[in-house]
Amino acid sequence: MSASPQNVVPPAPRVPFRGVRANVFHGKSMSSVAEFPASPTGEIVVPKVALDEISLSYRTTKGERLLALDKISLEVKPGEFLCIVGPSGCGKSTLLHLIAGLNPQTSGKVLVDGTPVSGPGTDRILIFQELGLFPWLTVAGNVEFGMKMKGVPKAERAEKVEHYLRLVHLSKFKNSYIHQLSGGMRQRVALARALATGPDVLLMDEPFAALDAQTRDLLHDELERIWAETGCTIIFVTHNVREAARLADRVVLLTFRPGRVKEEFKVNLPRPRHMEHPDVSRMARNILDCLREEINKSLEVEYADEKAR
């Protein structure tokens, strides 16, 4: 959150950026990451997360079989910031739950580092839309929760809690309870809790949807900074195209029911970015044009449901 972004001239793409990120990569799996910057074309041998023809169907209350996701294939590079955009009801949240291993798919495979996912794992941490922070624990208690489950010793936990709370600027609120915090602060606690668990992949489900514009802008800056510092891979679901253009390396657009990959956009804009920057706005415009058709489809279905009642 260092710059006042209005006055910032977009800096030249920072070449050592990725290398630096690789160095602070939680101190693990260095070998696999080390190949990444070395690769001259930017092509990756093993993607961090790969979805291989993922499908999901479920039965509605009426007993009809509904196809939510239809053969989605997707590869996410290590350290990539991927945004998934789509109209409501396209199954984008469900997709994140699948990657997190909280929900089994009907067919297809989720691979992390080339290994199929069979359940939840702390290498992939999901930040839920509703956050799911534990109200009976303090901020520090929430942040250390993942480490406590892993059996990390108390002293080490305390140290890491300090570190991650400093990272999200919440050191002063260590002993507060969740309901005493504002919406933006809760988001940051959720982020710190996820990061402290030491994930390689951060899954974020419309985390900033309920926040006011100022808070959201601030959190975008922070998220971008933290992503750069930790070097983790982020898969970020949103329905806000400007947010996607602001944050992502690549934006994947899903269709409405069943969810399929409709279009991919590479966002090759220099960072740090700002929402109001013309290039970001233009990118958002492009994505929105493509998305509009799907939104209309989803609205038609909603209206039809309404009439049927």
Place this chain on the structure above:
Amino acid sequence: MKKLAKQIIFYSVLIGVWALLAKLRIWPPYLFPPPWGVGRALIDGFADHSFWIGIAVTMKRMLIGYSLSIVLGMILGLGVSSNKFLEETVGGLLVSLQSLPSICWIPLAVLWFGLTEKAILFVVLMGSLLSVTIAMEDGRKQMPKIYGMAGKNLGAKGFKLFWYVLLPASLPFIVNGMKQGWAFAWRSLIQAEMIFLSLGLGQLLMMGRDLSDMSQVLAVMILIIILGFMVDGVVFRTMERRLQDKYGLTPA
């Protein structure tokens, strides 16, 4: 403070009317004793230790019976809520059993255990077990699903998931049932004590009747009200308020 003043005035007027009625001698004093007679009975009861013993015996039974029902109720509630088959079969049975006043267990308890301490504890247990079980089951159901998912996501499984996530997450929903369980246990115990001849407050009450000592009857009734209110209104209310504060739930 205003509330306290109102209450003081209300109770003064109540006792005043009572004293006036007693003074008018509409009914004979052995049927309608004056407030000072009841006060005398209270002082005498505590002076000859019979009330102290009664309270101690009753509270001891309460603690044993209630603790048992909490432990068993939690196990049962968890078992029932974690399995669809049990929920549909045992769960239904538990709900229907709850419509049985716990005093109805007395004949069965007496035949099984005789006129013993065990029989009384059994009745107390049956009085509160069901509501604790149902509260536990409801708590697990009402608890927002997100906590379980978040816990799993952060690496909690099995017992750790239960102890560190599911139990604390359902606590605000359970505490209400525990309170109800206490109230049921309290009623069952006093009822059982009135039928058994075995110390305790219930027996003191019956003794008052046998001796046609209305002052003692009223004194023991007041004692039962005060004790019941203290636990219900003070212990459980504070617990609830603390939980609500911590969980950020505004009291309804």
